[in-house]
Amino acid sequence: MxxxxxxxxxxxxxxxxxxxxxxxxxxxxxxxxxxxxxxxxxxxxxxxxxxxxxxxxxxxxxxxxxxxxxxxxxxxxxxxxxxxxxxxxxxxxxxxxxxxxxxxxxRGEVSQDIEVTPSDGLDYVVGDLVGDPLWHGAAASVDSHLYRLIGFDLRTPDVVRVYLARGDRVLGVDLAVRDDESGQPRLVGWWASAKVIAILNPDAPETLAAHRVLVMSDEVCDEIYDLTRWA
Incomplete structure (x- = not known):
């Protein structure tokens, strides 16, 4: 099977x-x-x-x-x-x-289309970043050398902040859980982990630095980055 x-x-x-x-x-x-x-x-x-x-x-x-x-x-x-x-x-x-x-x-009582709710999208992001076997072993994977997911906070219906341990620091990274153009929940399978790995690429540190938010603080993390439009 x-x-x-x-x-x-x-x-x-x-x-x-x-x-x-x-x-x-x-x-x-x-x-x-x-x-x-x-x-x-x-x-x-x-x-x-x-x-x-x-x-x-x-x-x-x-x-x-x-x-x-x-x-x-x-x-x-x-x-x-x-x-x-x-x-x-x-x-x-x-x-x-x-x-x-x-x-x-x-009979048309249940749709043949895939239904994705905001909760599905949030479940997917957390599962993907933590290395849930539902999502991994396919096109993307977590990279424990770059980060470890240690928590999340749904800040608004549209934005989730994920907390990533990186060395001795914790990064707060904001990701959009809705598509900017359609306003609908992001389809599961957009590989949040691939986005995070790309932004944390040690060979291109300026990529992460360009998204740092300096006018906001969060007691859970040391630094905040806004990827809601980039990712």
Whole structure:
């Protein structure tokens, strides 16, 4: 089996221990169900258990982007929470009702497009900079010789300050979590780590220095840099 199952699990992991937004459903199980589906069990104190089958590929064979699963599960949980699954074909087992998300997509109840919320973007930035295995081993990687992520602060809905330990100093680096042109949350996968590595390039120290903010202080860090427009 390829690593797609691991990537789906790592994507959905962010729902462990917290209710899916706008619902009282909690994620209690997630694992492959053959080659066609990934099986998730949601549990609600008010509505009981619901098994959600997430497709591993589209009917035409098209691949599914990993982050689609986060939005699809949120949408399905919201539908179930407000009783919007009435009329959707269920499989009834001994303990759980089972809904196939592919059916919801076909009916237009769940979008085939990837949904990215501001929380997704923040989760991505933190995971990427800390070296989360969901994002690494691909096009970019953290560089522990240049920095270590030790914290973050969402300063505004549009800007997150990440705290990077570098030697005996802590840098506060401001990154935009929304796209300047569209105003929408940045798509996950824009490789925040690659941006940080580029700005900290020891062979080009003037690159970092050009973005230093001197009119602001932060008790958490020694220096502040504004990359909201550069990165």
């Amino acid at each position: 390829d690593d797609s199952s691991s990537r789906v699990l790592l994507t959905l992991r962010r729902f462990i221990g917290v209710p899916l937004p706008g619902t009282d459903y909690y994620l209690h199980a997630a694992y492959p169900a053959g080659e066609a589906s990934y099986r998730v069990r949601l549990v609600s104190a008010s509505s009981g258990s619901l098994v959600v089958l997430l497709p591993r590929a589209w009917p035409d064979g098209g691949q599914i982007g990993t982050w689609w699963y986060a939005g699809a599960l949120r949408a399905t949980a919201r539908l179930a929470h407000r009783g919007g699954l009435a009329g959707i074909p269920y499989e009834h087992g001994h303990r759980h009702a089972v809904v196939d998300v592919e059916e919801l997509v076909a």
